[in-house]
Amino acid sequence: MRPRPGDAGSAPRPPVIDARALDKVYVMEGGFEVRALRGLDLQVDRGEYIAIMGPSGSGKSTLLQILGCLDAPTSGSYRLAGQEVAHMDEDALAEVRNRRIGFIFQAFNLLSRASAVRNVALPLMYRGVRAGERTERAAAALARVGLADRLHHRPNELSGGQRQRVAIARALVTEPDILLADEPTGNLDSRTGEEILALFDAIHREGRTVLMVTHEADVARRTERIVHILDGRVEASVRVEVGAP
Amino acid sequence: MILENLRSALEALAGNRLRSVLTLLGVMIGVFAVTTTISLGAIATAGITGQLQSFGNQALFITPNEDNPASTAFDDADVDALSRIPVNVLRQRSVRGVARVGTEEAPLSVNGVTANAPQVDRTIKLARGRYFTEAEDRRAAPVMVLSPDARDALFPVGANPVGREVSVTVGASRTFYTVIGVKEPLTGAFSFAASASADIPLQTLYLTYPAVTRGEYPFLPVTVSLERDLRDVEAQVDAVLTRRRGADTFRIQTIEGALTLFNTITTILQAVLGGIGAISLLVGGIGILNIMLVSVTERTREIGLRKALGARKGVILQQFLIEAVVLTLVGGLVGLGAAVGALYLAVALVPFLDTVVLSPWTLLLGLFVSVATGVVFGVWPASRAANLSPIEALRYE
Numbered sequence: 001m002r003p004r005p006g007d008a009g010s011a012p013r014p015p016v017i018d019a020r021a022l023d024k025v026y027v028m029e030g031g032f033e034v035r036a037l038r039g040l041d042l043q044v045d046r047g048e049y050i051a052i053m054g055p056s057g058s059g060k061s062t063l064l065q066i067l068g069c070l071d072a073p074t075s076g077s078y079r080l081a082g083q084e085v086a087h088m089d090e091d092a093l094a095e096v097r098n099r100r101i102g103f104i105f106q107a108f109n110l111l112s113r114a115s116a117v118r119n120v121a122l123p124l125m126y127r128g129v130r131a132g133e134r135t136e137r138a139a140a141a142l143a144r145v146g147l148a149d150r151l152h153h154r155p156n157e158l159s160g161g162q163r164q165r166v167a168i169a170r171a172l173v174t175e176p177d178i179l180l181a182d183e184p185t186g187n188l189d190s191r192t193g194e195e196i197l198a199l200f201d202a203i204h205r206e207g208r209t210v211l212m213v214t215h216e217a218d219v220a221r222r223t224e225r226i227v228h229i230l231d232g233r234v235e236a237s238v239r240v241e242v243g244a245p
Numbered sequence: 246m247i248l249e250n251l252r253s254a255l256e257a258l259a260g261n262r263l264r265s266v267l268t269l270l271g272v273m274i275g276v277f278a279v280t281t282t283i284s285l286g287a288i289a290t291a292g293i294t295g296q297l298q299s300f301g302n303q304a305l306f307i308t309p310n311e312d313n314p315a316s317t318a319f320d321d322a323d324v325d326a327l328s329r330i331p332v333n334v335l336r337q338r339s340v341r342g343v344a345r346v347g348t349e350e351a352p353l354s355v356n357g358v359t360a361n362a363p364q365v366d367r368t369i370k371l372a373r374g375r376y377f378t379e380a381e382d383r384r385a386a387p388v389m390v391l392s393p394d395a396r397d398a399l400f401p402v403g404a405n406p407v408g409r410e411v412s413v414t415v416g417a418s419r420t421f422y423t424v425i426g427v428k429e430p431l432t433g434a435f436s437f438a439a440s441a442s443a444d445i446p447l448q449t450l451y452l453t454y455p456a457v458t459r460g461e462y463p464f465l466p467v468t469v470s471l472e473r474d475l476r477d478v479e480a481q482v483d484a485v486l487t488r489r490r491g492a493d494t495f496r497i498q499t500i501e502g503a504l505t506l507f508n509t510i511t512t513i514l515q516a517v518l519g520g521i522g523a524i525s526l527l528v529g530g531i532g533i534l535n536i537m538l539v540s541v542t543e544r545t546r547e548i549g550l551r552k553a554l555g556a557r558k559g560v561i562l563q564q565f566l567i568e569a570v571v572l573t574l575v576g577g578l579v580g581l582g583a584a585v586g587a588l589y590l591a592v593a594l595v596p597f598l599d600t601v602v603l604s605p606w607t608l609l610l611g612l613f614v615s616v617a618t619g620v621v622f623g624v625w626p627a628s629r630a631a632n633l634s635p636i637e638a639l640r641y642e
Contacts, residue, residue, distance in 0.1 A: 070553060070635045091557045098555020109550045109639070113256040125249050126555040170554070 014082055016177050016209050017044035017067060022076035024062050024232075036062040037073065038232035044178070044211065049204040051220035052213045054229035061182075063229060064213050068101055068180045069093045081177045098126050102171025104181035108163045110155040110170075116142055117151040120170045127174065141169035145199060161192035168199060172208075179203070181212040185219065197222055246560065247567070254568040257540065258575075268536045269576030271529020272615055276580030277587070278522030280611040284588050286515045287602040293507055305332075305467040305479060306498040307486070316494040321460040326489055327467065330481050335365040335466045336447055340454050342415035344399055344443070346406075351398035354442040355389075355413060357450025357457075365468050369444075374407040374426030382446035387453075390426040395441040411443070420453050475499065526614065529576065530622040537569050537626035541633075548630050549638025562631040569623025570616055577615020581608060 024037040036059045044050060054060040065071040066078060069085055072093070078086040085096050097103075110119045120138035129137070139151055145165040155163050164184060171179055181200070185193030201222060204210050212223065220226045221240055228236040258265040309316040324334045337358045344353035360379040363369040369376070377388050391399075391406060400406045406424045413420050422445060451459050469478045479497055486495050541548070548561060585603065592598045 065636050068553070070639070091559075094552060094555050094557045097553060103553050105550075105639075109546065109553075111253075111547060111550075113253070113260055122551070123554040125246055126551075126557070126560060128246070131248070174555075 013046060014079075015043040016046045016081050017042060017211075018077075018079040019043070019067070020077045022063075022066060022073045022078065024059075024066065024071070025074045036232055037066070037076075039076070040229075040233055042067075042227065042234055044209060046177075046209055047204075047207050048209055048225060049200075049223045050211045051223040051226045052211060052229060053215065053217075053220055053226055054235075058229045059232040060213055060229045062232075064180060064182055064211075067178070067211065068103060069096045094126075098123055099174065100177040102174060102176035102179045104164070104167050104171050104179065104184045106183040106186040108155070108160075108167045108187070110163055110166055112155050115152045115154055116147060116158070116166045116169075119155070119166055120173050123170060123174045137173055138169070141173040142166065144172065145169045159192070160188050161195055164188065164192075164196050165199065168196075168203070172203070178209045178211060181210065183213055183215070185214075185216075193219075247563070250560070250564045250567045251571070253564060254571045257544075257568055258572060261540075264536060265572060265575075268532050269529075269572050269579065271525060271532045272573045272576030272618055273529075273580040273583065275522050275526030275529050275618070276577045276611045276615050277584045278525055279519060279614060280581055280584035280607055281587055282515050282518035282522060283607045283610070284584065284601075284603055285518075285591065286511045287604065287607075288588065288592060288598050288600070289511055290508065291600060291602050292598045293504065304499070305469065305475075305482060307465040307467060307482065308496050308498065309463070310493055310496050313493050316490075318461040318463050319465050319495075320462070323486065323489060324462070324465065326485050327465070327482060330478065330485065332478060332482070333361065333365040333468045335359065335362055336462055337362075337464075337466070338447065338450055338457050338462065340415050340450065340457065342413045344395065344441075345412045345414070346399045346409065349399045351395065351441055353395055353398075353413060354440060355415070355450065356442055356444050357447040358444055359447050362444060365466060367468070370429040371426045372429045373405060374424070376426055376444075377446050382448050385448040385452040386446060387420065387422045387449060388425045389422040389443040389445045390428060391424055392428050392440065392442045393430045395443050396427050398441050413443075415454060416456075418453070526618055529573075530618045533569055533573060533619060534622040534626060536572075537565060537623055538629070540568070541565065541626050541630040544630075545633060545638045545641035548633050549635050549641065552633070552635035553639060558631040561633075562627045565627035565630045566620065566623045569627065570619035573615045573619030573623075574612070577612055577618075580615070581611045584611070 019040065019042045022037045022040040022042075023035070026034045026036060028034060038059075040059070040063065042063070052060050052063065062071070066073050067080075069080070069088075070093075072088070073086050076086060077084060080096065080100055083096070085093065088096065111122070114122075117135060117138045120141050121134040124134040124137060139148070142148060142151055142165075145168050147162060147165050147169065150158060150162060150166075153162075155166070158166065164187075168184075184200070185196050188196060197219060200210060200212065210223075212219070214220050224240055226236075226238045226240060227234055228238070307319070309318060321336075324336055327334050335358060337356055339354055339356045341352065341354050344351050360377055360382045363371075363376050371390070372393070374390070376390055377386065381388055389411065391411075396406055399411060400409070406427060409424050410421050411424060413422060422443070428444075451457060467482065469475060479499065482497060551561060551564075585601075588601050588603070592601050
C-alpha cells in the first residue's frame with residue numbers, strides 16, 4: 001500500500017479526500033437508529049483511481065453521499081481538498097458540490113427536455129458562468145467524451161452509452177477535484193459499459209481523481225485501489241497489481 | 246440564470262401543454278372578469294355622460310316634495326314665473342288609454358304637451374310628418390304624434406301612419422285622432438324610457454278628458470341653454486318656487502344627480518362582478534398551487550440532480566416561482582386579450598355604450614394581479630421544492 005499522509009514518511013501533498021472517524025446515524029420512523037457508518041476512515045490522494053465495493057447495507061451508498069457532500073456525517077471530520085466540509089450548511093455544501101465534485105449516476109440523470117450541451121452547461125450556470133462561455137466549455141467537454149457531433153441532441157435521441165458520456169462531460173466540465181461515479185455501467189450492456197470504463201481509464205490517465213462504486217469485480221480491477229466497505233467501516237483497502245487480468 | 250430558469254419553465258409548461266392550459270384557465274377567467282368589470286364601468290359612464298352632453302341642453306326636473314303632504318302639484322302661475330327666469334318649462338299632463346287602428350289594439354299613454362315640447366325635450370326628433378303647432382294647440386286640434394313603439398304596435402311594418410286615424414279609449418270616452426307625425430326612436434341612454442305613447446296638444450287633452458284638472462302639473466321638465474351656469478339657474482328656480490310656494494314644497498333634480506345615482510349603481514355592479522373575479526382568481530390560484538405541487542413531486546429527481554450539481558435553495562425556489570408566474574402571466578395575458586375583445590363586442594352590441602375606454606392602469610392591474618397570483622400560490626410549492634433533501638430527491642422513484 002502506498003504510504004498515507006500522517007503515516008511515517010508522509011506524502012508531500014495533503015490527500016484530496018481526508019475522512020476521519022465518520023459516523024452516520026439515521027433515525028428511522030419509530031425512533032430506532034441505524035448506524036450506517038461506524039468511525040470510517042478514508043484517505044484518497046490526488047490522481048487516484050479507486051473502486052468502492054461492498055455488499056448492500058454495508059454503508060457504501062452513505063459513504064458516497066457524504067463524500068459527495070450530498071449529506072453531512074453525524075460526527076467525524078471530512079476534509080475535501082484541504083477544506084473541512086463535514087458541518088457546513090446547505091448552501092455552502094451546494095457550492096462545494098458545484099466546484100469540487102463531479103457526479104456520475106447509474107441512471108445518467110439528464111434533463112430530458114434539454115439538449116446535450118445545455119445538460120452539460122447546467123453546473124456552470126449554477127456557478128454563475130456567462131451563457132456564451134458556458135456553451136463553449138460544455139461543447140469542449142462533450143468533444144472530450146467523443147460527442148462533438150451530438151451537441152444539440154436531446155437525451156431521448158441518444159443511446160444509453162451516449163447519455164452516460166453526456167453525464168460524464170457534465171461531471172468534467174467544472175474541472176472538479178474528484179469524480180464520484182455510482183455504478184456508472186449498471187444500466188448499460190457490457191460492450192457499451194466497456195467503452196464507458198475505457199473513458200474513465202482515459203480520464204484517470206489525465207490525472208483526475210476518480211472514485212467509483214461498483215459491485216462487479218471486473219470493473220473494480222481496472223482501478224488502482226479497491227476499498228471494501230463492511231458494516232460501516234473500511235474492511236480492506238487493496239492495491240490492484242498493474243497488469244492484473 | 247433567470248433566463249435559463251425562464252427557459253426551463255417554458256419547456257416544462259410546454260411539455261405538459263394540456264395541463265398548463267387547464268391550469269391557466271382559472272387565472273384567465275379571473276383576470277378577464279376583473280378587467281372587464283373595471284373597464285365596463287368606465288365605458289358605461291363615458292357613454293351616459295356623452296349621451297347627456299349630446300342632449301344639447303342642461304336640464305332640471307322639478308317635482309313636488311313627496312315627504313311634505315302640503316306639497317301640491319304645480320300650476321300655471323308657477324310655470325309663468327319660472328319662464329321669466331328665463332327657462333323653458335314644459336307643461337305636460339298624461340292619461341292612459343287603449344288605442345285602436347282597425348283590428349290592432351294596444352295600450353297607449355297619451356301626453357298632452359305644449360307645442361314647444363321639441364325645444365324643451367331635445368330627444369324629440371321626427372322620423373315622419375311634423376309636430377303640432379301652437380295654433381293647433383290653441384284650437385284643441387285632434388292630432389297626435391306617435392312614438393315608434395306606438396307605431397309598431399298599431400301599424401304594419403313599413404306602413405306610413407301619417408294621415409291615418411287612431412281611436413283612443415280612455416274610460417268610457419272614445420276619441421279619434423289624426424296622426425301627423427312619428428318620432429325617431431330614442432337612442433342611447435334614454436332608450437330604456439321607450440314606450441308606446443303619443444303626444445297630443447295640451448288643450449286637446451283638457452277638452453277631451455275633462456276629468457284632468459286644468460293648470461295642474463305633477464312635474465315640470467325644465468331646460469336651460471348651455472351658456473348658462475346650471476347652478477345659478479337652479480338657485481334662481483329654487484328662489485322663485487320658494488317665494489311662491491314656500492320652502493320644502495318641491496324638489497329640483499338635476500341630470501348630475503341622476504349621474505350620481507348611475508355611478509352608484511355602476512360601482513355596486515363593479516364590486517359584485519369584481520368579487521366574482523376575485524373568487525375565480527382564488528380558485529385559479531388554488532389550481533396553480535395544485536399543479537405546482539404535482540410538478541414538484543413529478544420532478545423530485547430533477548430537483549435532486551440540480552441540487553447535486555450545485556443549485557442553491559434560492560435558485561430552485563426561483564425556478565419554480567418563475568414557472569408559476571409564467572403560467573399565471575400567460576393566463577393573465579390571454580384573459581386581458583379576451584377582456585379587450587369582450588369590451589369591443591359589448592360596445593358594438595349595447596346601444597348606450599359608445600367607445601371602448603381602456604385605461605393602461607386597468608391593463609397593468611390585470612397583469613399585476615396575474616403575476617401576484619403566481620407568486621402567492623407558487624411560493625409554497627416552490628419552497629417545498631427548494632427544501633427537498635438532495636439525496637431523498639435523487640432516490641425518489
